Amino acid sequence: MKASTGAFAIWCGRLALFAGAAVLVAAPWLFRVTDIALLTEFLSLLTIAVMWNLVAGYADIVSVGQHAFVGIGAYAFFGFAVIARIDPFLAIPLAALVALLFAIPVMAIIFRLRAAYLAVGSWVVAETLMLAAGKLSAFGGGSGISMPVSVVRIFGAHPAERYATIYWIAFAVAALSLVSTWLLMRSRIGLGLTAIRDDEQGAGVVGVNLSGLRILCFLWAAPFLGLAGAVITLQKLRVAPPASFSIIDWTVYVIFIVVIGGIGSFEGPIIGTVIFFLIRSYLSEIGVWHFIILGVLSIAVVLVEPRGLWGLVRRFLPEDVIPITRRPPLPGRPTEQASRPAESIAHE
Amino acid sequence: MLGGWLNQIVQGVLLGGLYATFAMGLSLSVGIMRFVNIAHGDLIVLVSFLILTLTTTLGLSPLAAVLVTLPITFFGGYLLQRLLLQRVLGKGVLPIILVTFGLSIIVQNGLLGTYGADTRKVAGGSFETATLMLGGGVNVGVLPLTIFLSAIAMVVVLDFVLYRTRLGARIRAVSDDVAAADLIGLPSARIYATAMGIVGVTIAISAGFMSIWTNFDPTSGPSRLLVAFEAVVLGGLGSLWGTLAGGIIIGIAQVVGAQVDAAWQLLAGHLVFLAIFMLRPEGLFPKY
């Protein structure tokens, strides 16, 4: 592909991104209530996907227990807004804080496991937290509890108004998580993370503080997941252990989204979430088969192009659509001669 | 009162035997191939449904059904490793987790599509309900006792295969240093596949026991995986006797937890696991 076509494609990509963002900003005036609800769900899932990508794709913490923090956020929000009767708008950031506080002991447990075992270890922790949530009688025990109407009203007297408010909260959460994570990736820290993604051992050798970065990413993700949990609770208007801590919704789908879209890139989770919603809206009537298709697709991605759909597209593009490292565009394939390192010759 | 507690502990130990059979295959794949197969529990459930089908449609006894599935699961494990898992082995942690994760979802939903969401159980006949009264308030079911003794037999046999046979030496060699094995001409891919075939055999045995003793449905896999994982980690990675001990600890924790409050069974198992893990992250009998 010629350089000019590549640059053109990049700008098309950026244009599409801005158009998408513009549609999201205008959505409350453009769409019906049911579509707004769907977009709210989209934004929550996007937030969770961006965070899983940061944790698994860059920091190499392959957790399958991230749904725990969504659940903690949901329960904390409910606790502050309904049980403690704090202003629900204040309860949302507080839910993020609680998720962050929980992340510290969780990290202390799962970081003791070697990488290969951390996945199931994080799942055990998430399962434990879910079962523990089911023992909280103030939260309805194992069957959960609905938000009282008085609290729901605060977000809008009419359903339409309420959906719009919740949509804006979801929008703010997604925007905050995308922009701040993008800034994180553009900082020096991001360079270190890219080094880990590309070659963990090499990154350690060149002096990247591996464990520091892993801790940072894990703690970074937790409050955003907590925020997503609060939004989801607002949308569902209830908390319940299997729904608030849903491994299918907040981990299984999210892993499929990130893997298919492209793990270890900033564009991947965005593309993946869009594709996921397309698949779900067109294939949901085929029931279990949409899971099977997603599973087969993600295995195929791992075998064929581990960097996902975005990795496939990226082969033909000179740079990222969302630039995170300020590097000159990659040069073309090095020639054999040029790639041959100058051998340092030992002297006696 | 004391007899009641003693009985609970005995029941926990026996339940631990079942858990150990779940964990045995996982322990092998963790110890040899150094990966955790996220689909392990789902494969156990898949084979349980196979046994269910064999007993209900062909009218086979559970024992005969398990015997029929043994070769199927051996070759199933062999081919799974050879055709799928081998392609992502040695490429880091992420690909193998993602592939087994995808497999887990495929198996669960394939079963849901085929058998529906109903809870199932394989009928074990009178064998299932027979009980030995041991005095002191301790009752031992014949089925749980058989399973427990089989778990011990599995450890003995697997230990023998791993440490006393040519195949076992090769498996341990490949697990020590696969690149060295390749360099001197050991066919590591075939050896891994054979090891996974053995894992398949343990899966068939545990599926046979599980399908008679407990209810299962297409989404039961993850809970079996978690229990198996806990037993493996508690026992110390790579130690089969440790895995048995780990299974017993989880079993006792669950039964005693359920004694306090029926709803505490699962939570008690996880909490005891987390507590012991924090104190001894390397497990009780670490081998590596």
Added chain:
Amino acid sequence: MNGTPLLSVESLSVFYGHFRALDAVELSVGAGEIVSIIGANGAGKSSLMKAIVGQADRIEGRICLEGADLADRSTAEIAKAGVALVPEGRRLFSSLTVEENLRIGQEVGREGDIGFDDIYRMFPVLRERRRQLARQLSGGQQQMVAVGRALLANPKLLLCDEISLGLAPVVIGDLYEMLPKIRERGIGILVVEQDISRSLAVADRFYCLLEGRVNLSGRPAETSREIVARHYFGG
């Protein structure tokens, strides 16, 4: 040398991705001959060894054992055909016993008259330690196991990659004294070393590698050390 050599390597190039580690290397080893490859770090010596046993990512050129092309053969088949490698850094199976390590060498190899007794006669200490785990041995003893493991495969061609690495001079001396005895059995030996004097002392012929190319070859007795040193360092 008459007839086909035991090993002949014809314009062999070895690649790691786009990097060419060996460039059009030509060499041969006869039966009952010790051939030494010398070269500095990164010259491509281990890459040559890996290519011969069929473990290089991608090669160009031909590698023939007794005239038969080894292309498309797996390492296991090459081992059965009579090529055994003592890998760089020994690479024993550390949690296997000495005896198990040796037995694996025997199993991957071909039928022949070298048995456990021969190895234990060569390295008596291994007989005493045969039930110990490989990782419990000293470096020198581990190297003996590595050599024994390769010899038990009854190779026609023995490849030794830096068997002196990290060992005390006395131990190295002992190991190098074994090589002529092995040659007497008609086995061809390809020895890779950075230690020039040690390997040239036992070799019938040698090749010098510099940055993937053979830049000097000959017989140690007929080549002055200055010339060897100059080519070794690329002067």
